[in-house]
Amino acid sequence: MIEARGLTKVYGNKTAxxxxxxxxxxxxxxxxxxxxxxxxxxxxxxxxxxxxxxxxTVTVQGQRYADLSAPMAEVGALLDAKGxxxxxxxxxxxxxxxxxxxxxxxxxxxxxxxxxxxxxxxRRVGGFxxxxxxxxxxxxxxxxxxxxxxxxxxxxxxDPDGVLWVxxxxxxxxSEGRTVLLSSHLMSEMAQTADHVIVLGxxxxxxxxxxxxxxxxxxxxxxxxxxxxxxxxxxxLLSTExxxxxxxxxxxxxxxxxxxxAAELGRLAAEHGFVLHELSPIRxxxxxxxxxxxxxxxxxxxx
Ligand SMILES: Nc1ncnc2c1ncn2[C@@H]1O[C@H](COP(=O)(O)OP(=O)(O)OP(=O)(O)O)[C@@H](O)[C@H]1O
Numbered sequence: 001m002i003e004a005r006g007l008t009k010v011y012g013n014k015t016a017x018x019x020x021x022x023x024x025x026x027x028x029x030x031x032x033x034x035x036x037x038x039x040x041x042x043x044x045x046x047x048x049x050x051x052x053x054x055x056x057t058v059t060v061q062g063q064r065y066a067d068l069s070a071p072m073a074e075v076g077a078l079l080d081a082k083g084x085x086x087x088x089x090x091x092x093x094x095x096x097x098x099x100x101x102x103x104x105x106x107x108x109x110x111x112x113x114x115x116x117x118x119x120x121x122x123r124r125v126g127g128f129x130x131x132x133x134x135x136x137x138x139x140x141x142x143x144x145x146x147x148x149x150x151x152x153x154x155x156x157x158x159d160p161d162g163v164l165w166v167x168x169x170x171x172x173x174x175s176e177g178r179t180v181l182l183s184s185h186l187m188s189e190m191a192q193t194a195d196h197v198i199v200l201g202x203x204x205x206x207x208x209x210x211x212x213x214x215x216x217x218x219x220x221x222x223x224x225x226x227x228x229x230x231x232x233x234x235x236x237l238l239s240t241e242x243x244x245x246x247x248x249x250x251x252x253x254x255x256x257x258x259x260x261x262a263a264e265l266g267r268l269a270a271e272h273g274f275v276l277h278e279l280s281p282i283r284x285x286x287x288x289x290x291x292x293x294x295x296x297x298x299x300x301x302x303x
Contacts, residue, residue: 001026001179002047002148006056009042016042018203019056024181024196026147029174031194031211032183035294038200040183041079044152047181048077060148072101072144078137078151086126090117090136093125094143103143115139116165130157138166148179155184167193187287191215197286201294215289220244223262226254226278233274237265254278 002024009017017039024030032040045051046058049065057064060075068074084093094108112118115135120128125136134157141149149170155163170193174180184190190197197214199207207214227233230253237245237257244259254277257265262281269276 001062002058002060002150002181003062004043004046004056004058007043007046007053007058008055009039009046009051010054016203017046017200020200020203020205021056022198022205022208024179024198026179027174027177028195029170029180029182029193031190031197032181032200033185033187033190033197033290033294034200034206037202039203040200041152042203043200044077044079044150044181044183047150048075048079050079070101070144072103072146074144074146075148075150076141076144076146077149078134078141078154080137080152084125084133084136086124088125089122090125090128090132090139091121093136094139097140098143101144107143107145111139111142114142114169131159131162134158135162138169146178148181149173150181152183153185154182155186155189163189187285187290191286199290199293201296207293211286215284215286217289220259221257221261222282223257223260223265224250224254224278224280224282225257225265225276226250226252227269227274227276228253229274230254233269233272236268236272236274256282 005021007017007020008015020043034040042051046053047060047065060068065071065075091108091112094111095105098105098108112121115138117132117135117139120132125133128136134154138154141151155166158166167189170180170182182193191211194211197207197209197211198205209217225233234247234255237247237260246258248256250256262279266279
């Protein structure tokens with residue numbers, strides 16, 4: 001569990017995060033979304049004590065990071081995958097990290113296996129590709145077998161196999177009851193990985209909801225209808241005088257119906273003997289919902 005209450009961070013004259021409150025529950029993957037500069041990384045840095053809040057609090061497993069007695073066993077973070085000495089091997093980096101936190105060599109072996117780095121474990125990290133560096137960052141986060149994982153853009157630089165691997169890993173970790181917080185700008189991936197989303201805009205929470213609710217929130221039903229008898233079917237629908245129903249004609253024998261479900265349209269068509277060539281609900285994607293929500297919160301806009 002991660003809990004932020006009135007969390008605020010000011011850098012000079014810039015308020016990066018303003019009175020943010022949220023709870024990130026265990027047993028699910030929570031996606032952290034928001035335009036560039038929205039404050040996601042700042043929140044994550046505050047969670048793991050890399051920065052101090054200007055006001056408010058953030059706790060991990062009920063305690064401030066600084067008060068955790070065995071921090072690596074409670075929380076693992078990937079915040080900057082490049083923060084590794086380039087002359088070291090992946091294995092020696094993980095061993096050094098393990099040694100300072102009382103973690104066994106056996107665990108180093110396990111996370112190298114888990115992240116697919118065993119074959120390159122003795123190579124210098126300086127020669128690693130971006131994707132290998134990301135895997136090493138994830139290995140470091142997993143080292144203490146933590147109950148909470150905080151991963152800032154973990155799929156940056158990963159190839160499609162790597163992206164799929166991260167998705168499965170995070171889903172698995174959440175299924176074990178761990179708290180998983182993930183930031184990414186890749187909406188299609190987020191849609192497949194997260195159960196819940198928190199969206200920041202200009203340092204404030206602009207949405208905090210289960211992902212399905214977020215995607216469908218505020219959206220009414222929309223259905224594409226194609227029938228050779230479009231005009232008569234449209235008249236029938238309009239004759240119901242339901243104020244929610246609105247029809248937009250399509251170029252070819254049909255219309256887009258708003259404010260009525262596909263099931264209800266199908267029922268009416270059957271009842272009145274209309275032949276339907278198409279009856280398809282129009283689904284909103286996470287990207288559509290995200291772009292609609294954050295349109296007014298984007299700080300850096302191209303001319
Ligand atoms: N150390 C710092 N000093 C000054 N300003 C900072 C510092 N860290 C962050 N900021 C500012 O705070 C705001 C929030 O930045 P942050 O990196 O948290 O956003 P983000 O949502 O992670 O963005 P991105 O998606 O680009 O990574 C930005 O305007 C950024 O310039």
